[in-house]
Amino acid sequence: MKIGIPNALFIRDKIPMYSKFLNYNNIDTVISSDTTLKTIEDGVEIATSEECIASKIFLGHVQELVNLYKNNYLDAILVPRVYKEKNNIEACVKAMALYDILTNIFKDVKFIDVNVDYSKNITYFKSLINLGITLEINHKNRFFGAFYALQEQKKFEKNRYMKQFENINFKRKNVLVIGNEYIVNDKYIKKLVLSSLNNVNIIFACINNKVNRYKNISEQVYFSNSINVMNGVEEYIDFIDACIFITGFPCATDSLINEMIKERIRNIPYIEIMVDENTSSIGIVTRMESFSDIIEGRIYI
Amino acid sequence: MIIVSYPNIGEYERIVYNFLDKIIDKSKCKILRPEKNNRKILELGEENSPTNVCTPFKYTLGSMINSLNKGANVIIQIGGGCRFGYYAQIQEKILKKDMGYDFDFINLYNGNKLEFFKAVKKAKILNSNLKVQSLLKEIYFIVKLLRFSDNIITYIRDNECYIDDKEHLKKIKNMILDDMLKIKTVNEISLKNIKYKKEIDKLINKKDGKLKIGIVGELYSLMDSFSSNFLEKDLLKKGYKVKRYTTASYLLLDKNKMQKNLLNNSKLYLKYKIGADGTESVAHTLELINKGYDGVIHIKPFGCTPEINAMPILKKISDDYSFPIMFYTFDTLNSDTGFQTRVEAFIDMLEMRKK
Numbered sequence: 001m002k003i004g005i006p007n008a009l010f011i012r013d014k015i016p017m018y019s020k021f022l023n024y025n026n027i028d029t030v031i032s033s034d035t036t037l038k039t040i041e042d043g044v045e046i047a048t049s050e051e052c053i054a055s056k057i058f059l060g061h062v063q064e065l066v067n068l069y070k071n072n073y074l075d076a077i078l079v080p081r082v083y084k085e086k087n088n089i090e091a092c093v094k095a096m097a098l099y100d101i102l103t104n105i106f107k108d109v110k111f112i113d114v115n116v117d118y119s120k121n122i123t124y125f126k127s128l129i130n131l132g133i134t135l136e137i138n139h140k141n142r143f144f145g146a147f148y149a150l151q152e153q154k155k156f157e158k159n160r161y162m163k164q165f166e167n168i169n170f171k172r173k174n175v176l177v178i179g180n181e182y183i184v185n186d187k188y189i190k191k192l193v194l195s196s197l198n199n200v201n202i203i204f205a206c207i208n209n210k211v212n213r214y215k216n217i218s219e220q221v222y223f224s225n226s227i228n229v230m231n232g233v234e235e236y237i238d239f240i241d242a243c244i245f246i247t248g249f250p251c252a253t254d255s256l257i258n259e260m261i262k263e264r265i266r267n268i269p270y271i272e273i274m275v276d277e278n279t280s281s282i283g284i285v286t287r288m289e290s291f292s293d294i295i296e297g298r299i300y301i
Numbered sequence: 302m303i304i305v306s307y308p309n310i311g312e313y314e315r316i317v318y319n320f321l322d323k324i325i326d327k328s329k330c331k332i333l334r335p336e337k338n339n340r341k342i343l344e345l346g347e348e349n350s351p352t353n354v355c356t357p358f359k360y361t362l363g364s365m366i367n368s369l370n371k372g373a374n375v376i377i378q379i380g381g382g383c384r385f386g387y388y389a390q391i392q393e394k395i396l397k398k399d400m401g402y403d404f405d406f407i408n409l410y411n412g413n414k415l416e417f418f419k420a421v422k423k424a425k426i427l428n429s430n431l432k433v434q435s436l437l438k439e440i441y442f443i444v445k446l447l448r449f450s451d452n453i454i455t456y457i458r459d460n461e462c463y464i465d466d467k468e469h470l471k472k473i474k475n476m477i478l479d480d481m482l483k484i485k486t487v488n489e490i491s492l493k494n495i496k497y498k499k500e501i502d503k504l505i506n507k508k509d510g511k512l513k514i515g516i517v518g519e520l521y522s523l524m525d526s527f528s529s530n531f532l533e534k535d536l537l538k539k540g541y542k543v544k545r546y547t548t549a550s551y552l553l554l555d556k557n558k559m560q561k562n563l564l565n566n567s568k569l570y571l572k573y574k575i576g577a578d579g580t581e582s583v584a585h586t587l588e589l590i591n592k593g594y595d596g597v598i599h600i601k602p603f604g605c606t607p608e609i610n611a612m613p614i615l616k617k618i619s620d621d622y623s624f625p626i627m628f629y630t631f632d633t634l635n636s637d638t639g640f641q642t643r644v645e646a647f648i649d650m651l652e653m654r655k656k
Contacts, residue, residue: 048612050604050630081573088414093383097575097610104570104617115573220390220411250604255353256387263394274353 001135002028003112004065004077008035008058009182010095010225011080014124016156018078018114021128021149025137030074032061035188039064044277046105053248053276054182055094062102066109076110077102080127084118085224091116092225092253125150164204168239172201173295176236178261179246180225180254183275193246193273196285197292203240205232217264218257226257233261242269242295249276269294302331305375305427306368308361309335309342311524313549315481316450317377320443323485324436326428333373335364338527342367347633349395355384356602356632357521360528362392369402375426380410383577383607442487444554449490450481451550453497458533462511462542464504473500512651513542515589517582518600519608522631523547529600529631530640541648544594546585547578556581570614577607583614586626590618596625596651598644603632625651 005011005018019029035057043060051059068074081099082091099113114131115122122130125146132142168174175197177184184190184204194202214221214230221227233243243265247254258272271291273284305325307317314335321332336342338360346363365376376396378389389408396402409420418433425431457474464470480493514536522529523545536543551559563584564571570587574580586597599615601608612628619626627647629640 048609048616050609050612052606083574093576093579093606093610096573097579097607100571100573100575101610101613103572104614113572218390220386222386250353252355252384252604252606253387255351255355255604256358256384256391259351259391259394263398 001026001076002030002074004030004032004068004074006058006061006065006077006079007032008061008186009054009098010082010091011058012185013181014080014153017124017128017149017153018080020152021131021145022078024145024148025132025135025141027135030065030068032064035060035186037188040188040277050250052094052251054180054251056277057182057186057188058098059105062106066106069109076112078114078131079111080114080116082116085116086118088222089118089224089227090222092223124153167201167203168236169201170239172199173241174203174236174239175200175295176203176205176233176240176243177246178205178229178232178243180248180251181228183248183251184246189246189275192275192279192281193244193284193288196288197244200242200292200295203236205229205236211235218260221257221260223253226253229254229257230261233264237265237268240268242291243271244291245270245272247272247274249274303329303375303426304331304333304373305377306333306335306365306371306373307377308364309338309525310361310521310549311526312450312454312478312481313447313524315478316443316447316549319446319482319484320439321377321427323439323442324424324428324431326430330427333368333371335368338364338525343633349400351391353604354391355604356528357519358384358388358392359633360521360525361388362395365392365396366400366402369396369404373404375405375407377407377409380408386410444550445487445490446481446484447550448554449494450477451548453477453494453501455545455548456498457501458537458543458545460501460505461537462540463507464501465506466504469504470501473497511540511542512648512655513544513592513594514648514651515544515585515594515597516600517546517585517589517597518578519602519605520547520552520578522600522602524549528602530635530637532598532600532629532640532644535644536648539648544589544592547581552578570618575607575610575614577605579607579611582608582611583618586615586618586624590622590624595655596627596647598627598629598647600629600631603630625654 003022005015007015015031022029039060040057042063043056046059046063047056062077065074065077069077079099079102082095084090099111102111112134114127116124116127128146128149129142132145211231213234214227216234217230221230245258245261247258262270305321318332318334325332342363343359345366346359349366350359350362378392380386380389389410393406405426407423409415421433421436477497484490484493516523516533524547526534533543533545560574560580563580564574567584567587571580571583582599589597615626618624629643
C-alpha cells in the first residue's frame with residue numbers, strides 16, 4: 001500500500017510523525033516534492049480566488065499527488081484535520097477545513113482523514129491510533145507505531161531546534177526570519193525572498209518549541225501559528241540585528257499579530273514581506289537590497 | 302463624568318444600550334450610543350487599521366474612534382471566535398499607543414474565552430455597587446429581549462414580501478426598534494411579542510410566485526446592513542422573499558446546540574466543522590435548497606477564512622443541484638454601482654429560471 005502526504009501547510013511540520021507511523025506498519029509513503037512555480041500555478045487553478053497563498057501551494061501539492069493517484073501509483077492521500085492542538089490553542093481555521101475542501105474539489109480520489117481535536121480528547125497519539133483503525137492495522141502495531149511516531153517527531157523537533165540555535169554567529173549580523181513554518185521553510189518562497197540577502201547570518205524561527213515565551217508579547221493569542229511566531233521572536237530577540245517577517249497574502253492570523261510583533265521589536269530594523277502568486281522577484285530584490293543596506297549600516301543620510 | 306460607549310453592529314447596539322442603561326450608576330455615568338455605520342466611520346477605521354485585517358475590525362475601530370472623538374472615556378469591546386478574539390488587544394494598542402487616546406478599555410474576552418468575573422470586576426467602573434446577582438438578573442432580561450427582537454424581526458423579514466401596507470409595517474418596525482431601547486421588564490417583552498405578532502398577522506396576505514432568495518455568509522456582513530451595501534433591505538424593498546438565519550441570538554445562544562444537527566444535515570458535503578460560520582453557510586444553503594428557494598447570495602468581508610473554506614463546498618453544491626449561488630466579497634473600496642449590477646443580473650437570471 002502507498003499513501004501520499006502533501007508537503008505543505010501545517011502537514012509538512014508533522015511529516016516525520018506520519019511517515020514513521022505508516023512505515024512502521026509496512027505502508028509506503030510518497031511525499032510531494034518541493035514547491036515550484038508549477039505547483040503554485042496548479043494550486044491557483046484549483047483554488048478559489050481569495051485563498052491564501054499557503055493554501056494555493058497546498059492545493060498544488062495535492063494536485064501532484066492526485067496525478068499519481070490517477071496513474072495508480074498511490075492508493076490514498078493522507079489529509080490531517082486539526083482543530084485544537086492543546087487546550088485553548090487552536091490551529092488556523094484553514095486546518096479545520098482541509099479534508100472537506102479536498103473531498104469537494106477532487107472527485108473520485110480517496111482521501112484518508114486524521115482528526116486532531118483536544119477538545120474531544122483526540123490527541124496526536126489518539127489520532128494516530130484512529131488512523132491505524134481506519135487502515136485496519138492490528139491493535140499492537142498501531143499502538144507501537146503511534147508510540148515510535150511521536151518519538152520520531154520529538155526527535156525531529158529537538159534536532160531542528162538545536163540546529164537553529166547553533167546557527168547564531170556573533171561575528172556576522174544575525175537576521176531573524178519569522179513567519180509560519182510552511183511559508184518560511186518553503187523552498188520556493190525562501191529562494192524568492194532571501195536569495196538576495198547576502199553577507200548576513202540568517203536564523204529561522206518558526207518552530208514549535210513548546211514554550212510560553214509568547215506571553216511576553218501577548219497573553220491572548222490562541223492560534224498555534226501565531227504562538228510559534230511569537231515564541232521565535234522572544235527566543236532570539238536578544239541576539240539579532242534585524243528581523244524579516246514573511247507573510248502569505250492574505251493570511252488571517254498574520255494580519256493582526258504583525259502589529260504586536262512590530263511593537264515588541266521596536267529598535268531593531270524590521271521588514272514585512274508579503275508574498276502571493278503574483279509576487280515579482282524584482283520588487284522583492286529591491287526591497288531586500290535596501291534592507292540589507294540598512295542592516296549593514298551603509299546608509300548615511 | 303464617565304461616558305461609556307461600544308462599537309456598533311446593526312440594530313443590536315440598542316440592546317446593548319438597554320443593558321448598560323440598567324446596570325450603570327446614572328449619577329456618575331452616561332452612555333454614548335455609537336453612530337450607525339457610515340462612510341466616515343469606515344474611513345476612520347481603515348486609516349488606522351493594519352492593512353490586511355478583515356473589514357469588521359475596521360468598522361468596529363472606526364466606531365470606537367468616532368465615539369472617543371465625541372467624548373467617550375470608557376469603551377467596551379466583546380471578542381471571541383476566529384479573528385474576533387484578537388480584535389480587542391490590537392484595537393486597544395492602536396487607540397492608546399498609536400493614536401494617544403486616554404480611556405478605559407473593558408474587554409470581556411481573554412483571547413477566545415469569556416472571562417465573566419474579570420468582566421464584572423472591570424464593569425465596576427460603571428457602577429461601584431454592581432453585584433453579580435443583579436448583573437445575572439439583567440443578563441437574563443437582556444437574553445429574553447434579544448430573543449424577542451430577533452424572533453419578531455425574523456418573522457417580519459420572512460413575511461415582508463406578503464405585506465402590501467408598507468407604511469404600517471414601517472411604523473411597527475420603528476415601534477419595535479424603540480422598544481429595544483425602552484422595554485425594562487420580562488413581562489413587557491411577552492406582552493409586546495403577542496401584540497406585534499397579531500398586528501403583523503393582520504397585514505399578511507400570502508401569495509405564491511414570489512422569488513425566494515437566501516442570504517448566507519459571515520455574521521457581521523449579514524447583521525449590519527451598511528457593511529453589506531444594504532443588500533437585504535434592497536431585496537425586501539423589491540418585494541422578494543428573503544431568508545437569513547444568522548442573528549445575534551442564534552450565534553450567542555443556539556449555535557453550539559445546533560452544530561451537530563447542521564453537520565448531520567450536510568453530511569454529504571461536510572465531515573467536520575469548517576470554522577466560525579462556514580458550517581452554517583453550507584448547512585443553511587442545503588436547507589434553502591430543500592425549502593424550494595430560487596437562489597442564494599453568499600456574502601463575506603475580504604479575507605474571511607471560514608467563509609473562503611465554505612466557498613468550494615458551496616460551488617460543489619451549486620453544481621450538484623444546479624442551484625444558483627452568487628458570491629460577493631465586501632471591502633472598504635466597494636463600488637455601489639458594481640454591486641447593484643451584479644445583484645440585478647443575478648436576480649434577472651433567477652427570474653428567467655423561474656419562468
